[in-house]
Amino acid sequence: KNEVEQSPQNLTAQEGEFITINCSYSVGISALHWLQQHPGGGIVSLFMLSSGKKKHGRLIATINIQEKHSSLHITASHPRDSAVYICAVRGGGADGLTFGKGTHLIIQP
Amino acid sequence: DTGVSQDPRHKITKRGQNVTFRCDPISEHNRLYWYRQTLGQGPEFLTYFQNEAQLEKSRLLSDRFSAERPKGSFSTLEIQRTEQGDSAMYLCASSLDWGALSTGELFFGEGSRLTVL
Numbered sequence: 186k187n188e189v190e191q192s193p194q195n196l197t198a199q200e201g202e203f204i205t206i207n208c209s210y211s212v213g214i215s216a217l218h219w220l221q222q223h224p225g226g227g228i229v230s231l232f233m234l235s236s237g238k239k240k241h242g243r244l245i246a247t248i249n250i251q252e253k254h255s256s257l258h259i260t261a262s263h264p265r266d267s268a269v270y271i272c273a274v275r276g277g278g279a280d281g282l283t284f285g286k287g288t289h290l291i292i293q294p
Numbered sequence: 295d296t297g298v299s300q301d302p303r304h305k306i307t308k309r310g311q312n313v314t315f316r317c318d319p320i321s322e323h324n325r326l327y328w329y330r331q332t333l334g335q336g337p338e339f340l341t342y343f344q345n346e347a348q349l350e351k352s353r354l355l356s357d358r359f360s361a362e363r364p365k366g367s368f369s370t371l372e373i374q375r376t377e378q379g380d381s382a383m384y385l386c387a388s389s390l391d392w393g394a395l396s397t398g399e400l401f402f403g404e405g406s407r408l409t410v411l
Contacts, residue, residue: 189336218400220400220402225404227402227404227405228337228385228387228402229402230399230400230401230402233399233400271336271337273336273337281327281339281340281341281342281350281352282327282329282337282339282400283339284329284336284337284338284339285336286334286335286336287335287336
């Protein structure tokens with residue numbers, strides 16, 4: 186079973202700061218997802234990665250397969266980025282995703 | 295297409311009652327997943343379907359839980375003889391996983407929140 190660890194668990198930052206959220210997993214994977222969850226439960230898929238780097242607007246996701254590690258970066262952070270960011274991986278013998286516990290991000294104006 | 299929809303959004307029930315949740319995935323998506331999320335935790339995988347076939351079940355899915363996707367479209371998740379520990383958000387997601395057409399991207403519903411009194 187894959188173990189997914191995220192850090193930090195909680196992060197409070199000022200508007201405009203560069204944000205980094207980290208995700209480590211224990212077993213080789215076929216894909217890694219970064220998800221955003223707002224209060225009330227709705228989950229939005231931000232990225233799906235199997236290698237390298239992806240960018241969408243102010244969001245950048247990277248993955249290092251050898252080190253079993255991924256990072257999600259937010260540039261020029263804004264209060265509307267406040268949410269829980271969840272890392273999830275597929276692989277390790279299962280097709281269902283294994284999720285991290287999430288990083289609770291608060292961006293203060 | 296309005297995305298993945300789940301019904302009901304909230305359900306309050308007494309211990310011992312049966313409850314059923316429905317998920318309507320995005321119409322062309324062949325994979326459908328059920329997850330459970332408790333407060334402060336990340337979602338946990340319960341089961342998934344490829345078309346109408348249930349391909350994988352988590353050990354979290356006790357014999358009180360059953361899921362179906364009879365025609366490969368909508369799915370139901372039934373919990374029999376509910377217990378207080380079943381209180382959680384039940385999330386449904388769908389994706390298109392079909393060879394070269396696969397994006398692997400997951401689309402989630404808003405979830406069905408269950409409270410067992």
